[in-house]
Amino acid sequence: MTIKGSGPSGAVLQDTPADDGTTPIVELRAAGKSYGNIRALHGVSLTVRPGQVTCVLGDNGAGKSTLIKIISGLHQHTEGEFLVDGRPVRFGSPREALDAGIATVYQDLATVPLMPVWRNFFLGSEMTRGPWPVRRLDIARMKRTADQELRNMGIVLDDLDQPIGTLSGGQRQSVAIARAVYFGARVLILDEPTAALGVKQSGVVLKYIAAARDRGLGVIFITHNPHHAYMVGDHFSVLRLGTMDLSADRDEVGLEELTNHMAGGAELAALKHELAQVRGVDVEGLPEAEDLQATAPVPATEEGTS
């Protein structure tokens, strides 16, 4: 586990996952990104292995989107290294990332709501039949394949002809995950897939994240929600203000500690103190500063990692 404290050293810390003998599909080594004078990400190390879910957590402005953009080929890193299958890369476009097997499912999903489910499944990569110039869409094969692929992921829909816009948010996310799996993704980046969903629908999406992992994909699950992360995660990376605040395998961190890192223990204690001065605000339910300190991050030193 690697923990970065709020001490003045600001040390750059390396992620040190257990070596299970498999080469990471994706690896960032002390990577970072500056937009002109603005340093959005700095010293971030991350490893994505087949059959594992790597959760990236962080509050607003923590650098999650910047991290996704580097790995998905939208932006290039300006410091450190980015490796795919052990080789340094610098993608020029999302197409190049996709060709390397890295697929990103964004929150808005980029689907066409009025088009049928099967049509959205193949959007941009339609199956055709017959020779040019009389080539036509192979509708029957697309329907059959979409149905089979969705079933393979455990997704059963009543009618693939229904417009995708009529599905629930969780179902739409699930279709997008199955689509990425079918088109050969080895790494799936999920950008806050549960952010806009209720409890039940979030559960549906978490189930398919686990299904993708079980099919051997490496999953990068971006989320604000430590509870969702903890249900499926094998590794947890918490970003704070563009740097890595915590990097820990599942057996090294509990849900409570993860939540505390997300909340920012010291900041929450200070907020509780301030709120206590405000009439009409009940702070009883908030944890005590001492409780927070008990699980607060310790300052990183050379020996401060375990």
Ligand SMILES: Nc1ncnc2c1ncn2[C@@H]1O[C@H](COP(=O)(O)OP(=O)(O)OP(=O)(O)O)[C@@H](O)[C@H]1O
């Ligand atoms: N194109 C850009 N130009 C300048 N600064 C940027 C740019 N994109 C992001 N930043 C800055 O980098 C920092 C990290 O932003 P980023 O969007 O990666 O965070 P985030 O964790 O995804 O936040 P959110 O959850 O709110 O989307 C922020 O301070 C942001 O203002």
